[in-house]
Amino acid sequence: MESSFDTQLANNYTSQSQKIRVMTEVWVESFIFCPGCGDQIYNYTNNKPVADFYCKKCSEDFELKSKKGKIGKTVPAGAYSKMIERINSKTKPNFFFMGYSESLSVNDFFVVPKHFFISEIIEKRNPLKKTARRAGWVGSNILFSKIPKAGQIFYVEDGREIDKKEVLDKWQKTVFLKKVTKADAKGWILDIMNCIDAINKKEFILADVYEFESELQKIHPENKHIKDKIRQQLQFLRDRNYLTFTGNGTYQLS
Ligand SMILES: [Zn+2]
Numbered sequence: 001m002e003s004s005f006d007t008q009l010a011n012n013y014t015s016q017s018q019k020i021r022v023m024t025e026v027w028v029e030s031f032i033f034c035p036g037c038g039d040q041i042y043n044y045t046n047n048k049p050v051a052d053f054y055c056k057k058c059s060e061d062f063e064l065k066s067k068k069g070k071i072g073k074t075v076p077a078g079a080y081s082k083m084i085e086r087i088n089s090k091t092k093p094n095f096f097f098m099g100y101s102e103s104l105s106v107n108d109f110f111v112v113p114k115h116f117f118i119s120e121i122i123e124k125r126n127p128l129k130k131t132a133r134r135a136g137w138v139g140s141n142i143l144f145s146k147i148p149k150a151g152q153i154f155y156v157e158d159g160r161e162i163d164k165k166e167v168l169d170k171w172q173k174t175v176f177l178k179k180v181t182k183a184d185a186k187g188w189i190l191d192i193m194n195c196i197d198a199i200n201k202k203e204f205i206l207a208d209v210y211e212f213e214s215e216l217q218k219i220h221p222e223n224k225h226i227k228d229k230i231r232q233q234l235q236f237l238r239d240r241n242y243l244t245f246t247g248n249g250t251y252q253l254s
Pocket of ligand 1: 058
């Protein structure tokens with residue numbers, strides 16, 4: 001994998017955003033494979049606004065969001081209402097995120113599978129002021145803190161290329177989420193995954209997850225049985241091989 005963009009491509013364009021667009025898209029088409037099957041991905045022609053790339057074999061769609069510098073905790077995601085509409089639609093794409101350096105080479109690149117996209121990860125920004133050109137327009141941010149680590153699959157991390165097999169394995173590990181279609185059910189699974197990330201230990205016990213009871217209660221004020229819900233989710237994750245139950249009341253991330 002070559003980490004630098006082909007800057008020759010930019011010569012045909014005058015606007016900076018077009019230059020970046022062509023360089024980043026050609027880079028992705030040259031070096032990024034479909035995380036679902038490992039095959040090549042292709043650029044959609046410009047007149048197809050649904051997504052930027054697709055895989056012929058498994059018909060997955062991908063949209064690219066790139067940013068100069070570190071990707072950080074959030075990425076702007078355009079109009080809020082449009083973003084919510086997209087992530088609730090049947091044609092919602094997977095998202096690629098790219099952070100590139102001043103010298104035009106890729107520092108970070110990861111994919112977030114579409115089944116991790118729920119409305120809770122989209123932050124609504126304040127409407128633009130009356131004095132702004134687009135007064136009243138409401139933008140949005142994608143909040144990475146609300147996406148479990150299992151849903152941020154790196155191809156390049158801090159300039160280091162990740163083994164292809166690792167990318168493909170990590171994708172397969174959470175495909176079970178595709179079958180969870182109810183927003184509330186998915187919200188609970190992702191919440192528990194985030195708790196497990198926050199515990200940040202190789203092995204943990206039920207009590208570690210119970211520590212989050214009041215935090216989870218705030219997210220789900222209508223639920224009166226948070227502890228039961230926690231146990232239920234852990235069991236679900238164990239049944240999908242996301243977790244292993246080691247016997248002595250200890251859980252491990254698989
Ligand atoms: Zn594929």
